[in-house]
Amino acid sequence: MVKFGATSAEVQVNYGVIVFPGSNCERDAVHVLTQVMGQRADLVWHEMTDLSAFDCLVLPGGFAHGDYLRAGAIARFSPVMESVRRFAADGGLVLGICNGFQVLVEAGMLPGAMLQNASLRFVCRWVHLRVDSLATPFTAGLSESSVLRLPVAHHEGSYFLDPPTLAELEAHGQIVVRYCDERGVLAPEANPNGSTGSVAGVCNLSGNVFGLMPHPERCAEPLLGGTDGRLIFESVERWAAERGARIGAAPARNPLVPS
Amino acid sequence: MSQAESLAVQRAGLTEHEYALICESLGRAPNPLELGMFGVLWSEHCSYKHSRSLLRRFPTEGPQVLQGPGENAGAVDIGDGLAAVMKIESHNHPSAVEPFQGAATGVGGILRDIFAMGARPIALMDALCFGAPDAPRTPYLTGGVVAGIAFYGNCVGVPTVGGSMFFDQHYNGNPLVNVLCLGIASSDHIVRAKAQGAHNRVLLVGSATGRDGIAGASFASVELSEANEEKRPAVQVGNPFLGKLVLEACLEALGQPGVIAVQDLGAAGLTGAATEVAAHGGSGIDIDIAKVSRRESGMSPYEVMLSESQERMLFVVEPAGEAQLLSLFQRWGLRADTIGEVTDDGLVRVRDGDDVVAELPAEFLSEGAPRYQGAAFLQPAGPPVADEPPFEAPSDLGDVLRRLIANPNLCSRRPVFEQYDHMVQINTVVPPGDGAAVLRVKGTSKGLVLGLGLNPRVCALDPWTGGAVAVAEACRNVVCGGGRPIALTDCLNFGDPERPEVWWALVGAIEGIRDACLALDVPIISGNVSLYNESEGEPILPTPIVGALGLIDNIERHAAALVEAGDMLWLVGPPEGWLAGSEYAAAIHGWSGLVSPRIDLDMERRVQACVRELIATGAVRRATDVADGGLAVTLAELALESNIGIRCDTDWMSAPRPDISLFGEAPSRIIIAAAVENSTHIEAAAHRWNTPLVQLGSAAGREISFGSLLSVPLESLQGPWLRALDELLKG
Structure with missing residues (x-):
C-alpha cells in the first residue's frame, strides 16, 4: 500500500496535540504517536500560541468547550487557533480527528458544515473508508481506492456540502475518504451518519490540512482490532522523510505534558 | 412534641424516635x-441504617486489597505499581423521575468517587432494569436512561464498555440504574477522605451551588409514588463538560504537595462531604457558607448545605499549598473557594458570615443513626416437593427460539452499545456485547476484565441462591474473558426493609453473596445499598447486582474471538438446567416457578478454574457463560455474532423434555469453542478439575440445529435479534 521507500526509522516527526478544555482523545493520540509510531508528540494547551517546534498539529477528538452551541463553535475562538491558522498558511500539516475535524470546519479552515447524525444518536462502531484522494500528505503513501477499516464515535458527524461545493472539492481532489462497504462500494447502509456523498474526510486546497470523522489513533495496534490507522501516520512520516523534517528539534515543554 | 415540630421531623425524613x-x-x-x-x-441512602449490620458479614479482605468498603471506592493491587479502583452505585429514584438526568448524574457521581481516590477512570458499565417491554413508560425510561449515560460518559471520555439490561413488570414504576466505574491509580498514591490537621484549608471546587437536588438523599430513601413528578427539583442536573474539567484538574491537583484529603459532593451535598471528611479524620470542620459560590441569589443556608448540585469536590490542603492549588484550578477555568478550615474540636460548625448557623458533633452526625433490624419473617412453609411446569413442551421448538432471540431480555444489545463511546482511551480489547469487557493496562502485559451478575427472578424464588448466583455469574463472566477474579463490588436493590418479606430477602441475598465470595475466594471491596425501590405499593424483585474485576496476566490470552468453521463446541459444567426462573418459562409461558435452581458452589469453583486454565494455555478460542435463554439461545447468539452455523447433537440430553435441555437455565455452565486439535487437552482438563464436559457439536453451515429437534437458519434470526431493542426504544 505504501509507495515511498523511506522507512519511519529515518525520520522523526514532531507532533503537537492541541488540548482544548473538554478534549478527550489527546492522550490516545500521544500514546499512538509516541509508543506505537515512535515519533515525538507533545500536548499543547489551547492557550499556547508558539507552535514553532512542531511539524504536524493534531486536533484530537472530544467535546472541546463542551461542544456547547455547536461542535467546535467555541473552540475556534481558543487562543491557539490563530496560531494554528498561521501554521497551516506556512505549509505545516494539520490533522483534525472527529471533534478536531469539527473545529477545523467551524474555524473555516476546511469547507462544509457538520450536522447531527441522521439517526439523531451518538454512533460508535467500525466503518470502512475508501481512499479517494492521495493529494494530501496524510494519504500520499496509500493507494487510490484502497479500503481502510476505522472506528467512528460521534453525535454530530453528518458532514454537509452543497452540490456545487461537493463538485468543486471532487474536482480538486479534496474529498479524501468516503464511507463505503467492505468491498469499497458506497452505500447508504455503510454511511453511519448521513454525510453528503458519504464523505468522511476532506482536505484544504493545498492538502496540508486534513479532517476526518473516523479515529485513526483507535486502530493502530493489533490488540485493539485493527491497524489501518497507522497507514495515515506512516504516510505523514514518509512525506516528512522526503522533505527532511526537522529531526530532534526539542519542542518547548508545557505544564500539561505528563512527566 | 408540638404538631409543627412533628411535621418538621417528618419532612426531614426522620422518625420521632x-x-x-x-x-x-x-x-x-x-x-x-x-x-x-x-x-x-x-437517611437510609447515607447511613445504611438498615443494612450496615448485615454488610459486616461480607468478606472484605485479601492480600491484594488496598482499600475495602468505607471509602469513596475500593482498591486492589494489580502489580506493576498499579491499583485498580472500583465501585458500583445506584441512581434509581432520580432515574425514575427524570431518566436522562438521573442516569447522567449517576455516571457523574460514580466517576467522582473514583477520581477522588486519585485514580483515572478507565471504564464504565451499567446494570439497568426496566419495566415490562410493553408497559407505557418503558420506552421513555429506557431511551432516556441510555441517552443520559451516553451524554455523560461519551463527553467525559470514559468508555462505557458493557452492561446488562433486564426487563420485567416488577420494575414498571421503579427502574434500576446501577453504574460501575473502574479506575487505575498508582498503588502508593491512593487518596483517602480524611480531614486532619487543625487549620488546614477546606476548598470547594467546581460547579457553583444551586437549588438542584435539594435533599436528594432523603428522596432516595422513600418509596416512589404518584407524586413523583413533584420531586423533580430533587433530581440533579449533570454537566459532563464541567465534570471532565473537574476530573482532569483533580487528578493534577492530587499530585501537588500539601493535599491531605479529597471528597466528592454526592448524596447530602456539602453537609455530607464536610461531615464525612471530618468524621473519618477524627477532626472537626468549620465552614462559612457565605464563601460558597452560588448559582442563584437568595439561597438559604439550608439550601446551600443540602444542595446536590453536581461536579463539586471538597479538598483539604495545608495552608502552604493553598495558593498553588487555587491557581491550578483557575488554569482549568474552575471555581475554587476557600470555605473554611479543619479544627480539632470534633464539631461540624457552619457559619453564614459572622453567624454560626449550625454546630453539631461530626461523629454523631455521621455515625450516630440508629441501626435497625427488619421485622422477623419466617420463610413460607417448606418448599413444595415438586415444581412441575404447568405446560407441555411446545411442538415447534424452532419457533420458540425465534421468539426468544427477539425478546428484549435476550436480543442483541448493539443498538444501545453503539450509542456509547466504548473505545475512547484505547484500552478496549473486547468491546461490549459479550458478558465481559476486556481492557488492556497500558505499559504492562496485563489486562483487566469486568463482568456483571444478577438474577432477580431466581432471587425472588430463593434469596440466598439469588445472591450466590449473582456473585458466581459475575465471576464466571470474568473467567470467560480470561481473567482471574480479584475483587467484587455490589449494589443491593431492594424494596422497603420494613416489609418482612423484603427484609428476609435482603438477609438471604447477603448470606448468599457472602457464601459465594468465600467459595470463590474473592473479596468485596466496595458497594452500595438502595432500599425503598417500590412503586404503586409493590416492591421490585429483590435485585442484588454484583460487578467483578478480573486480572489477566497476558492480555493476548483472552477468549473472546469469533467462532470459526470447524471449531468444536463444548459445555463445561452440568448439562441440564431448570425451567423455574428461566426467561423461556417467563416469556413464553408466563410461569415463574416455585423452587429456585440450585447452585453447587464447589462445582462453580471447579468449572471456573478449569476454563480459566484452558484459556490461559491458549486452548480456547471463545468462552461464554450460558446465561438467560439457556443453551439454545446462548449458542444462537454465538452463531449470530460469529456469522457461522452451529450443529449440535442431542444424545447428551437427559432431561425428561426437550425444552428443559434447550432453554432451561442453570449456573456453573460455560460454553467453549476450540479447534479440534485441542480436544484431548480439553478433556484432560475437565477430568482433572472433575467437571462434567459435553461435546455439543461443531461450527458449520448456516443453521443453528439440535439434531432433529430444531433447525433454524441464521438469516431468519439475524434481523429480529438485531432490531428488537431498537423497536422497543421506538415504543
Whole structure:
C-alpha cells in the first residue's frame, strides 16, 4: 500500500496535540504517536500560541468547550487557533480527528458544515473508508481506492456540502475518504451518519490540512482490532522523510505534558 | 412534641424516635438547618441504617486489597505499581423521575468517587432494569436512561464498555440504574477522605451551588409514588463538560504537595462531604457558607448545605499549598473557594458570615443513626416437593427460539452499545456485547476484565441462591474473558426493609453473596445499598447486582474471538438446567416457578478454574457463560455474532423434555469453542478439575440445529435479534 521507500526509522516527526478544555482523545493520540509510531508528540494547551517546534498539529477528538452551541463553535475562538491558522498558511500539516475535524470546519479552515447524525444518536462502531484522494500528505503513501477499516464515535458527524461545493472539492481532489462497504462500494447502509456523498474526510486546497470523522489513533495496534490507522501516520512520516523534517528539534515543554 | 415540630421531623425524613435521640445527645433541640442535616445524613441512602449490620458479614479482605468498603471506592493491587479502583452505585429514584438526568448524574457521581481516590477512570458499565417491554413508560425510561449515560460518559471520555439490561413488570414504576466505574491509580498514591490537621484549608471546587437536588438523599430513601413528578427539583442536573474539567484538574491537583484529603459532593451535598471528611479524620470542620459560590441569589443556608448540585469536590490542603492549588484550578477555568478550615474540636460548625448557623458533633452526625433490624419473617412453609411446569413442551421448538432471540431480555444489545463511546482511551480489547469487557493496562502485559451478575427472578424464588448466583455469574463472566477474579463490588436493590418479606430477602441475598465470595475466594471491596425501590405499593424483585474485576496476566490470552468453521463446541459444567426462573418459562409461558435452581458452589469453583486454565494455555478460542435463554439461545447468539452455523447433537440430553435441555437455565455452565486439535487437552482438563464436559457439536453451515429437534437458519434470526431493542426504544 505504501509507495515511498523511506522507512519511519529515518525520520522523526514532531507532533503537537492541541488540548482544548473538554478534549478527550489527546492522550490516545500521544500514546499512538509516541509508543506505537515512535515519533515525538507533545500536548499543547489551547492557550499556547508558539507552535514553532512542531511539524504536524493534531486536533484530537472530544467535546472541546463542551461542544456547547455547536461542535467546535467555541473552540475556534481558543487562543491557539490563530496560531494554528498561521501554521497551516506556512505549509505545516494539520490533522483534525472527529471533534478536531469539527473545529477545523467551524474555524473555516476546511469547507462544509457538520450536522447531527441522521439517526439523531451518538454512533460508535467500525466503518470502512475508501481512499479517494492521495493529494494530501496524510494519504500520499496509500493507494487510490484502497479500503481502510476505522472506528467512528460521534453525535454530530453528518458532514454537509452543497452540490456545487461537493463538485468543486471532487474536482480538486479534496474529498479524501468516503464511507463505503467492505468491498469499497458506497452505500447508504455503510454511511453511519448521513454525510453528503458519504464523505468522511476532506482536505484544504493545498492538502496540508486534513479532517476526518473516523479515529485513526483507535486502530493502530493489533490488540485493539485493527491497524489501518497507522497507514495515515506512516504516510505523514514518509512525506516528512522526503522533505527532511526537522529531526530532534526539542519542542518547548508545557505544564500539561505528563512527566 | 408540638404538631409543627412533628411535621418538621417528618419532612426531614426522620422518625420521632430518631428525633428524640438527637435531642438527647445534643442536650437541646436542633434548629431547622441542623434537622435537615440530620435528615440527609441519617437517611437510609447515607447511613445504611438498615443494612450496615448485615454488610459486616461480607468478606472484605485479601492480600491484594488496598482499600475495602468505607471509602469513596475500593482498591486492589494489580502489580506493576498499579491499583485498580472500583465501585458500583445506584441512581434509581432520580432515574425514575427524570431518566436522562438521573442516569447522567449517576455516571457523574460514580466517576467522582473514583477520581477522588486519585485514580483515572478507565471504564464504565451499567446494570439497568426496566419495566415490562410493553408497559407505557418503558420506552421513555429506557431511551432516556441510555441517552443520559451516553451524554455523560461519551463527553467525559470514559468508555462505557458493557452492561446488562433486564426487563420485567416488577420494575414498571421503579427502574434500576446501577453504574460501575473502574479506575487505575498508582498503588502508593491512593487518596483517602480524611480531614486532619487543625487549620488546614477546606476548598470547594467546581460547579457553583444551586437549588438542584435539594435533599436528594432523603428522596432516595422513600418509596416512589404518584407524586413523583413533584420531586423533580430533587433530581440533579449533570454537566459532563464541567465534570471532565473537574476530573482532569483533580487528578493534577492530587499530585501537588500539601493535599491531605479529597471528597466528592454526592448524596447530602456539602453537609455530607464536610461531615464525612471530618468524621473519618477524627477532626472537626468549620465552614462559612457565605464563601460558597452560588448559582442563584437568595439561597438559604439550608439550601446551600443540602444542595446536590453536581461536579463539586471538597479538598483539604495545608495552608502552604493553598495558593498553588487555587491557581491550578483557575488554569482549568474552575471555581475554587476557600470555605473554611479543619479544627480539632470534633464539631461540624457552619457559619453564614459572622453567624454560626449550625454546630453539631461530626461523629454523631455521621455515625450516630440508629441501626435497625427488619421485622422477623419466617420463610413460607417448606418448599413444595415438586415444581412441575404447568405446560407441555411446545411442538415447534424452532419457533420458540425465534421468539426468544427477539425478546428484549435476550436480543442483541448493539443498538444501545453503539450509542456509547466504548473505545475512547484505547484500552478496549473486547468491546461490549459479550458478558465481559476486556481492557488492556497500558505499559504492562496485563489486562483487566469486568463482568456483571444478577438474577432477580431466581432471587425472588430463593434469596440466598439469588445472591450466590449473582456473585458466581459475575465471576464466571470474568473467567470467560480470561481473567482471574480479584475483587467484587455490589449494589443491593431492594424494596422497603420494613416489609418482612423484603427484609428476609435482603438477609438471604447477603448470606448468599457472602457464601459465594468465600467459595470463590474473592473479596468485596466496595458497594452500595438502595432500599425503598417500590412503586404503586409493590416492591421490585429483590435485585442484588454484583460487578467483578478480573486480572489477566497476558492480555493476548483472552477468549473472546469469533467462532470459526470447524471449531468444536463444548459445555463445561452440568448439562441440564431448570425451567423455574428461566426467561423461556417467563416469556413464553408466563410461569415463574416455585423452587429456585440450585447452585453447587464447589462445582462453580471447579468449572471456573478449569476454563480459566484452558484459556490461559491458549486452548480456547471463545468462552461464554450460558446465561438467560439457556443453551439454545446462548449458542444462537454465538452463531449470530460469529456469522457461522452451529450443529449440535442431542444424545447428551437427559432431561425428561426437550425444552428443559434447550432453554432451561442453570449456573456453573460455560460454553467453549476450540479447534479440534485441542480436544484431548480439553478433556484432560475437565477430568482433572472433575467437571462434567459435553461435546455439543461443531461450527458449520448456516443453521443453528439440535439434531432433529430444531433447525433454524441464521438469516431468519439475524434481523429480529438485531432490531428488537431498537423497536422497543421506538415504543
